[in-house]
Amino acid sequence: MTNGRWDPTDDAAVVLEMAAGSEAALEKLYDRHATAIFAAVYRMTSDRGTAEEVVQETFLTLWNRAETFDPMTGSLAAWLHAIARNRAIDRLRAIGRRPSLVGLGALSAPDEDPMQALERLAVRGSVVAGSTPADDPETAMTAAATRDALRHAMADMPEDERQVILLAYQEDLSQTEIAERLGWPLGTVKTRTRRALHRLRSALGSEFAPLADDAALPVPAGEDR
């Protein structure tokens, strides 16, 4: 997860481990950076399928060309984001679309100062287009905290609840479609959806929390609460 809980300078050591053949090191780097890369590409392309493909290609490039990463010229996060951004632009050009205008923050690595990012892009000759102003620091911090809270809530959620809420919000499936996909009774899907939603709303803070707590929700037969 890209949430600042690791020392970015440690990335270089992990890349060395990976270059020596450690798949565990590759997984560690994926865990650290994939979420942020996916989010950045999704913001550029508004297409989850493209974002998935770009993440795969980016980490394949990392694996194949680890030796070309030079920690003296920039962080691994910046390197990976540059690869991902180029791949995303290639795909958008291939289908005749322009990249969405995004703020500089979307082009920066999580550990990169916006001015550093601008310098990096300018040196490479990248086109940096204008867009609506980025959020002010306080708003950006709040948004980051919200994302972090939601991701923790998702991680702590029982698997059956996580499944239904992801199908609902990520794949835009209706309750009936989720029931068909998972082979669960519709009532079970509804209950699990509501419980998952309660958890996520509670994670967002008191101003978003539901009035009723989980105790009000029925528990499907055979399930522990």
Added chain:
Amino acid sequence: MDHEETREQLELAAVEPGGLDRLMAGDTPLAQSVAGHLAGCESCTAELGRLRRSSAIIRADLHEMPPADLKSRTLAAIRAEGVQRPLVTATPGVAVMPLGDRAAASVTDTAAANGSPTAATRPRRTRTWSTLALVATIAAAVVLSVVTTSLIVGRRVDDQLAQQALTIGALEHVTTTTMTVAAQPDSDHVQLAGVTDPALDGSLVYSPGTTDLVVVATGLTEPAPGYEYRCWVEVNGQRERIGRMFFGGDLAYWAGATPAIAGTSSPRRFGVSLVDLSAPTLDAQPVLVGSD
């Protein structure tokens, strides 16, 4: 409709795109009931507002989260398509080679066939590779791997032992697959011969019915960084990638599903080529070839 029923309908609508707007349109009996309750209930109306805001945040955030299985798919793609590195897993003894990896086997390289005339006309070797001979060769590679590792001392011994466990696990898989494929009524053996180096030798066993295929070769040495040996099959002049050759002991091998060998009566030609990963193509001159 009471508070609880109303909130249930609101929550279920909130997770569907445009669901709350549809519910508020009031054009169904259920929607009219909800609207009727909201008109006289301040707390449920406030709840509707909170739901709208929170659901929008959650939807936007979850759309930016990668699917949970993307990690396993990415790792599988790297195993199938990435350059060969001496893979080491966090769990010694768990094989991570892409043996039987259908994704790898199904990747098509549309490069035109370009086998050398020498290779195309080279007679098949008279030496017969029986299933037992294949298995014996694989067993010898396992023994070699064990002996080599037993001589290793120093701080890298743990890594080497983990690598040995992987190699043995992979070779066991190759052995098992060989026995399974050879037991199929439609199984066929193909002898592979070195194109320019007579020291190279190999064998291939496959079943068009199950599409499982095993190829082993001796005499090859692990390629330099940036290169890999790839096994391919050619049918009607069309080459398709089978997979990347792995190394254990002095044996190079690949085992797994190969859809390209299914359902055709056309002659098949098999080969192994050294591929430059900076410009990967199966057009490269084969080092081993054979036909059925």
